[in-house]
Amino acid sequence: MNDKASEFKIAMIAPSRIGKTSLVTAVLQDTKELLSGTPLSIRPSDAKTSARINQHANQLRGSLREREFDAGAMSGTEASFEFNLSLNSPGKEKNGLNLKLLDFPGGWLPNLLHWEGSKEQNECAAFVRQASVLLLVVDASLIMEASSSREKRAIDAILNIAETEQIVEEWTKERHALSSEPALVIICPVKCESYFADNGGSRDKSEELYQKIWQLYGNLVDIIIAEDPGEIEILYMPVDTVGCVEFSHADWADLDTATPLFRPSFCVRGSGKQKVSGANDILLAVSKQIIRYEEKRRQKTAENSKRIAEEARKHAENKGFWESIAGIFGETTSDKAAKVARENADIAIKNATTTAELVQALANKKFGKRVKAISTGEKS
């Protein structure tokens, strides 16, 4: 058995400066809130993650205080970075859950596709292939504020849609070969504050945003379904990473080139108090994945299909995955805890004392209203 905490790899696919660090920070913040009052906690599990998140938090705090928020001024990623977050209870770290989120520059996608480039880029390529979750981070303001024909034509290039489709297609094929392992694609619009009315905004353009996302990523969804019909869960999950900002205007440049630029500006609204929304749905999605595949694993075990499970384990590149998940739950899980979690997830969360109980409770909690299931991952 692996004596380290369980790892769950999430690859963030997005252009640079879109807000991936903000998203990770938002997940951390939102989950902390969710876990307040419980013995469980989520925190950076290494110093560099801690430093990166603190730097970002300080920048954001200062900007909001001065009511001058420039999303582009927040430090962006020019190199890859692996965020390590630990979700556990004190003293039970090895029964905890480690979330690894990879952030790499969007311009690396072609290199990752063809295993070309530096050692670092190859390592990123390997991470992506092993990741259980692809988090496609999308700038909602880019999609919603493109108004001229040239701006609309530039969206695909800015979001690297073609490269993203290719890498998702490769990843989907890999997942298809590992059908017993979880696979989740989250299409995650960020900077959504101006398009929802449920977090301080005054206008509800959520449906318009969804339709536009669908127009852009519909083909990608088709690719996934065609490669792996029904197995891979696809979720649509808009997130407010700041909450107290409103889109103001944007600068567009080089629209007729291969590398168009989009730089949005925001103004601070209301009291300027940060209010994240939707970020903990990512953790819910991960938890649901874990529980789903844990149940599958147990089912297969219960059906005495050890041979099949053993074969699956042999073929799994991430050999430690099942051991990891087993590490959370042990050889058996508490049926009573599972039942409680199903009946009232919120109470179960507050009462959770172990990571397993927490994951169980989270898995049974309903997603926030913003989330849409594009594909449930259940074979019909």
Added chain:
Amino acid sequence: MNQAQDKITAILHTRRKELPEIERQIARWEKLKQELSSLESAVSTLRKHETTDGQTQQTLSTLRFSPVYEAISDTVASLSLLKARFSRSTLNIGVSGRARVGKSTLLQSISGLDDEQIPTGSGLPVTAVRSRIFHSVHSRATLTLHNYESFRVDVLQPYHAALDLPEAPQTLEQFASYLYPRSDVELSEAKQQESTAIPVLRRLKEMQAALPSYQEYLTGAEKVVGLDDLRKFVAYPTAEEEDAAHHTGRPAPRPYLAVKDVQIECPFPYAQVNELGIVDLPGLGELAANAEEHHLEGLQNDVDLVMLVKRPLEGMAYWGKEDGAATNLLDKARGFIQNRRDFVYLVINTGGVDEAKIKALRGDILRSVNDGQPDKHFHVLETNTADPKDVYDNALVPVLNHLAERLPVMDKQVRDGTTALASNVTQRVEQILGDIAAALVKGKSSNLDSSEQESLIREADDLRLKLAVSLSEEITELHKKARQDSGPEFQAYEDAVDQAYNNVNAWIDNGFGHGVEKWCGNAYARFARDRNSAGFAGDELNHIRVEISNFFSGIDQHFETALDALWNHLADDIISPRFGNLLQGNSGGAALSTLCHLMAEAEEPCQGLSQAVQELLALRLDYRTQLHPKVRRALDDLQSEVEDPETGEKKARFTVDLNPAGAERLLREMASLARAAAYRTRKALMQEAMVPALVIHAAVEQFDDALIRSGDSEKEFRRMARCYRDDIWPGLFAGVEAATAKGVAVINAVKAVRHTLAS
């Protein structure tokens, strides 16, 4: 006398009632003159047109418009005199006569004024300026002063002309320093032979020398003076002043030279008629260069009757050549008034003259002037002009009674004479119109034989069909453009919006057009004044809202270009090529306008077709009408108050410190708000990018329907074919009389003249 007063009041009232009609007639003749000029131009164009036959050309070339223009000018001049006559609010009696006959004394007796206002005296001529004296409750004089230019033209130039000198100096300074001939020997030989040259030169040099005494008055303005201060403005220097000038070497003051006109108001002692004015007419025989013309102008414009004063002094107790010249001049001024004795009264001044001379003059007048018959040509009055009562009884009352009786007749004669003059001109105009009509050979299609008529109908129907096909293809193209978000027009619209947006941002960056420093300075000053920031912020937001909208209305330039392109395409590519030479020389919107006009003004009008073109030309694309209503909501956020999300109450949007740092902060926040509003406006406009194409498509579709498919379309196309046959199909119907737009233009010009004549 009361009866006379009542009659005179009624006469003046009747005169004023006729003024509107006289003014209408003047305007009518002015308009007629312009229309005749247009007709002359149209006739000239037709005469030169290649399809106009030789005989028509020759006939048109014999028409003479210039004499008619002169006759119209004379008519207008007569009407203007009639207007001047009827505009007077008083009965005006002119007092004329040679110098020293007692005119001034007569004026004093009638008006009650004295030497200070109406100077008299023996020896030198006294009165320098013509005065008009009105019976009034006031006692004052209103001087109309020359400016240098009018002084130069009215006073100096006649003297220069009389002495054959160059043009009078253009400026006051030049006049002051002008080197006049020192004596008559420096004049031309011809002038040296004239006896009047020396005194005229002397007076000219006196004017120059005295310039400092009157140049301050050369303002062109009016000046009101009291009656006690009037003399220097109306009289020549006295003999004593002239002597003093001679001895001291300092020139005598001559302020009268700056005076163009004097209007004196004072209560007449024996008026008995309220609306009475006495006009002092400068004497004949004065050594003033254009005294006669000046006199005539005054007589024509200003008086209803003239009292010509004659004094039987020693050596002058007879009716002389100069007296005859005076009555001849008065005849000119009489105009349409038929009887000389209605307009002129001879007044013998008996004051200080012995009876023998009076008798001599009386008899001479009877013989020389009235042909031995009393009052045959002129009434003669006798009075001592120095005796006010005698003047009233023996001069003023008879004259007023005469006017009360005869003025209506005189007015009618002037009116009738003017009308007769106008009638003559009308006849001459009718003559020209008749000559034109006779010269024109109209190309009626009834002159075509049946096969030519059928051919014409076929051509007309074919024209309509070809237009239908072309327009249908055009509409299909426009339909496609209106539903696609690409193409040059679409891109041009987006570029126009972006340009406006960039202009807004540049304006915002420049401290909303004021410069950052100045804006902050203004803000801080308002903070100090108002003790808060809300007032300034509110005003600025209003201004920003308006300015952003104004900047975006700059896309109207793009719309103008789009409409011009539409006109050019429709006119130059679709319509004009199918109308032969009809629209030659025109393109784009001008061609469409011409077509619209030709359709409406055709001999067989095509109103339906014309209206279709007119409505197409009336198409308007502009930001304010079509786009602002759809995008104005983008500016809604530019309000100085916002709703508190917690309490729901209104609160000030901006709260800054009332110091320079606060002003800078306010600028930053306002700029942020303005940029967001501008971006939203831009975005909203981008979403309306299809609107121009949709509007144009709809308009052309409507035009096509109205032009091709209206109930009268086929009929009107055939009418147009008949009216403009040789322009649309040049040479196709050669041999038949020309039916051209030029001929129609002449016909229409004739119609316009006839219409004005009949009005």
